[in-house]
Each structure stands twice: as structure tokens, then as C-alpha cells.
Amino acid sequence: MNRRTVTALVVNDLRQLARNPRVLVFAVALPLVLWPLMWFLTSLTTERRQERIEGRTYTYAVADDTAGVAADDGARAWLERALGVVGDDGRADGTEATDGPAVRFERIEAPDDVAAALDEERLHVHVAWEAGSGEDLPAPRIVLSHRADLDASDSAEGFLRRALERTRTEVREQRLADAGFDSPPEDLLPLERIETASEEQTSGLLLGRLLTAIIVMMMLAGGSIVATDALAGEKERGTLETLLTTAASRVEIVTAKNLSILAVAFATSVLNIVNIVVWMQLDLIAPPAGLTLVIPVGAGLLLLLLYAPAAVLLSSSLLLVSGRSKTYKEAQLLFAPVMLVAMAVAAIPVLPGVELRSAIVLLPIANLGVAAREILTGQYDWPLLAAAWAVTGGAAALLARASLRTLSAEKLITASELDDADLAGGPALFPRRVGRWFAVLWALLLVWQLNIGGGIDSRLLITINLSVFGVAAWLMIVRYRLPIRETLSLRAPAPGAWLGVLIGAPAGLVLADGVVRLASLAMPIPEAWIEAMAENMGAGLPLWQMLIFFSLMPGIFEEIAFRGVLLHGLRNRLTTLQLVLVAGIAFGFFHVDLFRIPPTSLLGILLVVTVIRSGSIFPAMAWHALHNALALGSARVEQIALPEQPTWWHYVLALLAVLLALQLMKRKARAAFS
């Protein structure tokens, strides 16, 4: 990549922006003034409204027949006392004189038509008495009538109601005292709160919940200013073709566009933050209670590093949308859903109970948001921080690659929207679509996992296997007219493959155990998780049902989906090594439980190799079913998920056995899979 070329392109983009006064005013300058101004005006309006409410005299009336209703003396006393408070000192809400300005009430004659009087605001609140009768209303009660849509009436009702509630408390306490309970009720079983979190931690939690959402919002708002013009604007103007015929490579162009978006997003974010801080320093706006904007230098630098891939991810998303849009306006329109999705994900740290050490680490941006929250409360889970960074960084790289592809798409230049695969549809189009299908499936599973927690049970497995994998695989086969026999590798394997399964499945289980132990060095598995796994796998249903749900069904449906449809879709786009790794690890990621990803990725890799070498899906099905049955059996027998600590030679033997098993799969493989 030529730095001079990239610099020239970035300078050009920024120069275009700097010379567009309309964009600068509406997208940069105006928000700087408008947002704080709106904030300021809102608080000003609230203050003014409060002053108006408290400075006026409210009218109330008591229904004429109230006095004639037979009621017990205590209830009547309650009403009269509350009304007395209102009438005597004008402080209807029962506050002390030092609490704020007084609220004045004036009692008027009860009108004949209460509704009309309320409508005309001659009367703000009407008080009536309803006698108690029967089981539904054993004691008499007071009925307040008001107009909730009229400010004065609504406020009057609020003040009067609070006066009544306060008086009721006083009456109740008086009755308790009369009955011989002479200490104040609040002295009974007093509660005391002790806050063990430091002030920084409390404030950090508040800031950590909001920080990612604020940064994402600012980055998107700032980045979109350049992104709309970056490709869609250039396309519409005709300058993109000029650019594409220069010696600048596509990588240089995309890099420059991303850098321009990032530069403007960063600059506008800094401007906005400085702007808000200045307004706060001038006491024109107030930060949320308990929030301090002081971040320790070390944590600040770490956050900066942490947010870097998120920034690239956002800029690449915007660039991708811009590249896929035909016009400037279309790009602006398509930014809205991107922003919605990004904001929804960035708001996840606000949710209570979401920890980085969970499936959330797999969700780009959200993982960094949760990580930021934990950092600001003083928790540094380094392996998980690295994992979150890598996941979001990986997603950013994928999106950057996708935006690069938009520059190679011929529809950028030609009138033709489609290429041969689009036209042919069916099997030719499937390799291009398979990634999207499985991405949607994964997103569904992730949402499910986040909602139902980490446990697995038979219901979950049935639904996943039948509904998600089974139906999705069937839909893909039908939608793309995939040849079933070839797609699912429905061929008889070499006889040795079955021996390979018998050797490979138990050995693979031991290797998976080794992978779990290895991974647990970086990500210690909580005891609660092990217990939950053991409980889920070892109890609940009879053994034969457990074997069906945990062994047979995954062996069939997951194999159809992953070693059938997914493998078929990817095999012509990747080298054999890439295919094994991508399809295998994808299988691991579909077990969205963080601690199950390493061993299931290993299983996925072994099963992909099995299908490639045997040319048949059947040994993989048998291996998968046997693997799960053995895992289930060990859990039932031992009642724990992990067996006794094997020694290193167990793992070496297991590795050799797996290699032997894979060797036995050979033969028809090459011919069948070529």
C-alpha cells in the first residue's frame, strides 16, 4: 500500500468536506449548539413550570353530601384533617416551610356541574366521600376528581393526594400510639445501608453503562457525514469511475475512505465531548446524578485501544452501506437501520447482569461495551478483554473486506446489476449466500442464549436441532435447488471408516477434554457452570430419551446442517485447510456458550476432516452421536462434566488414535469429494 496515495485520497475527502459549508453547518456546527441548547431549554422549561405550579392558588371543593354520609369517625377525621392542612397553612403537600415555596389552596362552593367546572378550570380538584359497603369496600373512601390533561388540575390533585396520604400516615401512627405502641414505626427493625463500592466504582458503573452507546452514537453521526459521500456520493457524481481508472489500488481507496470516516468521526466526537464539558463547566447543563467524568489515565488508554476495532467496524459498516447504495439519498436512507442496530448493540451494557465472561464476548461492540463497563468499575479480565477485542477486530476486518468487494463489483460502473451466479441462481448462487444464512442462524441462537442463560436442556436441543438446523437446512436445499445426494455427501463410506469412528469418537472426547483444560488456563471455568452442565446432562429424563435428544438428534441434524449444507456451500470458495478451520470453528461458535466453544470447535474440525476424507456424511454422524453418547455416559456415571485429571500421555495416545481414525476414513474420500 502506498502511503502517499492514501494520504492524497484522505486529504481530498477532507478537503471536499471542509469546502461544503452546508454539510459543515448542518452536520457539525448545528448539533454542537442544538444538543446542549435542547438540554438547557428542557431544564429551563422544567424549572419554569415548577415555579408556575408552585406560585399559583388552586381551588378545591368538597361535595355537599359528603357531610351527610355516614362514616366512621377515623375516616372522617382523616379527610377533615387533610383538608384542614390545605385550608390552614396553604401547604397542601405537608412539607415544612423550609422545603420550598408554598402551594396555596382555596376552598370554593361545590359546583352543581363538577365536570363543567373542571373543564372551565374554575375548579381544579373535587373531593367526594364514598361510604363503605360490602366486602369490596369495607371502609369509606375519598374520591378525588380532576382533569389529568390540564396542568393546574393535575398538579392540584397531586398536592391534595399527597396531603391526604401524609395525613393518613399520621392518623395511622396516632392509632398505633393510642393502642399502646408508643415508639415510631420506623424505629421497628431499622434498616441501614452500607455501600462497599468506592465512589469511583459507583460512578464508573454509571459511566460504563452509557459510554459505549454515547461513543457509538457520536462516531456514527460524525462518520456518516463523510460516509455518504465516500462511495455513494462519488458514484452519483461520476468521480468514482475517475478514481477507479487511476493507479490507486482498491485497497488504497478503501483504506483512505475508512481513514477519512474515522478522522471525521473522531474529530466530531471530540468536539461534541468538549462542547458538553464546556457547557457543564458553565453550569448550563448538569450531568446525571452520581456521574463523574474522570477516567484514570491507564483505564482511558485501555479504553482507547479497546474502542479502536469498534471504530473500524462502524466506519466499515458505513462504507459498506455507502458502497452498496446507488445514490447519496439511498445511502442516507440505509444508514438509519445500521444506526439502529449499532445503538441497540451498544446499549447492551445497560442491561443488568450481563458479564463479559459469557456469550456476550462473541457479540461485536456489545462485548467492548461490557468490557468498558467492567474496566471502569476496576475489573480487568485480561483473557476476555483480549477475546472481545479480537472478536470485534475480526468483524471489522470482515466488513472492511466486504466494503473492498463493493469496489470490485461491476454494478458500480455498468448498468448490469447481476452476474452469472445471480442469473443462474440455485446451486451457483448458494456458495455466495451460505454465509448469510448461517450468520442469521447464529444471531438467532445468540439472542436465544442471552435470553435463556447458559443452561441446556432437552427442550432446547430439540428445538435447535429440529427447528433451527433441520428446517434451515431443508430451506436452503429447497431454495437453492441443491442436489441432496451431493450436498449431504450421502454415499457409502469405505468399511474401515466405521472402525475409524469406533476409535476416533472416544479418543476425540479425550482430546476435547484436553482442549477444555488448556482453554481453562486462560478462561477458568466457574464451578457453577460445571455443576449446571452435569445437572443438565445427568438428570431429568430417562437414559433412552437422553440418548435420543443428546446423541442421536445432534448426530443427524447438526451433521446435515454443518457437515452437509455448510460444508457444501463453502468447499469451492476455500482451500482444504481453510475449509477445515472455518467450517469446524463455525460449528464451535454455534455452541454459543463461551466455555463450550473450544471443545466443540475441535469436534467440528474432526468431523469436517472425517467427511472430506471419507466422502460420506455417515461416519461423521456416527462419530458425533457416539461422542455425545460417551460424554453423556461419563456425566451420568461420574455426575460431573470433567473426568479425573488425565496425564499428558493420555492426550498423546488420544491424538495418535484420532490420527489413526482419520487415516482409516480414507479411500473413497478424494474421489467423492473432488
Next chain:
Amino acid sequence: MSTVQVEVQGLSKNFFDPSRGEVRAVQEVNFECRGSEIFGLLGANGAGKTTTLRMISTVLQPTAGTARVLGHDVVSDPVEVRRNLGFYSASTALYPRLTARETLTLFARVNKYPAERTRSRVEEMIERFGLGDYAGARIEKLSSGMKQKVSIARTVVHDPPVLIFDEPTVGLDVLNALDLQKAIQELRADGKAILFSTHIMSEAERLCDRIAIIDKGRIRACDDLEGLRAATSQHYLEDIFVHYVTGEDTTA
């Protein structure tokens, strides 16, 4: 004789369109272009001229065949190909908020022109194309004639040995079109290999050293004007064109 700068062999391009199905925009096109030569692609709208030139400029990928610019393959070495050519067409626009000088500097840089010579080269282009009084003005403020001069200067600022002009006079008035033709002739005199596409017979007749008549994606004839006249017994290029495209003689 000058060396071959552009070499095209069996170049083909298929598009797919939902309503029309497979469209064979270009079919097995062969030609070559040498230095100090203007090679014309003459054809009606939709004949395949622009698609051919876009494949040579690496904007589109060929379905089959090869094209080389100074020996660099358009598929395997696209950046080197583009570094050695300048592409001008009615659809290649300029950045409206840059000045003429900034435009030329930008394109010299992105085309990897040596950094130490960029400034002098830009001033040379400004001088050559008479942009001196307007070099500091934004493109959006310039007349269409001046914009056209900046566009040509932008195309040649990195001094490429090969130039592509794809229907460059579309939308220009007569005087601007003549100015452009004059500039192209001067560039030929500088030793450039020039690929020139047009559907205007008089332009091709006036400018081109050799002409390829292209129809429905195929080259029907390729020779200099005298050779085409001799082969068809027609004097005017218009008649020659009709002869090859429709198979009819208009002089009968």
C-alpha cells in the same frame, strides 16, 4: 515503427440481465495500438466500445481473452496497467470543490507520479492547457470548456504512454470538440498510443490512423481509412460503416 503499447487478444465480456438474459457485450476482440498512433473504435451506441475500453482500463474484468498495456496484463497486474494509462470519458467527472491545481496534484499523486517532480509537472500542465488564470478556481466555478481542459490535463498529468478517450466529445459544442481533437493530435505527436472510441464518423475520419468498426461486440473490420476504402469500394467512412454493419452499399 513504434512499439506495440496495447495488445488485445480474444477479449470477451458477457453480462447477465434478468430481462435480456445473457448479453455478449464484447466477443473475441483483437487489435493492437502503437505509440504515436490514434486507434479508433467506431461503432453505434451499445456496440461494445465502452465495455472494451473499460476492460483495458481494468475497471471491468474480461470474461475471456487478454489485454496488455506495455506488457502488463489487465487481470494479473491492474495497478501497473492503470499507472501507464490515462482514461478520459464523458462519464469520468472531476471533484467540483477542488481547484484545477489541486485536481492535477491529486491525480499526479494517486497515479504515483514521482513526488519530487509533481509540482513542476502540474505547473507544466497548467501552462500547456492554458489554465493559468483559472488554476486557483474551483472546478464548479469553471465553464464547461475549461472543465474539459482540466479533464484532459488530469488524464495526462502522470505522463502515461497510453491514453484512452471514450467518446470524449459527447455533449461538447463544436468549438470545444475541435479543441479536444486538437489536444489529442498533439498528444499523438508526443508519442502517446491513443485508443479513441466514437460514433461520429467525421471525428474518426479526421483523427484516427487506424479504425476498427465494431458492431454487436465484434470487430467487423480493422484498417486505415485507405484500406477500408479499398476493401469496400466506398469513399466515405459513413458508407463504409453501413457496409460493414448492415451489409448494404449506400452508393448503389
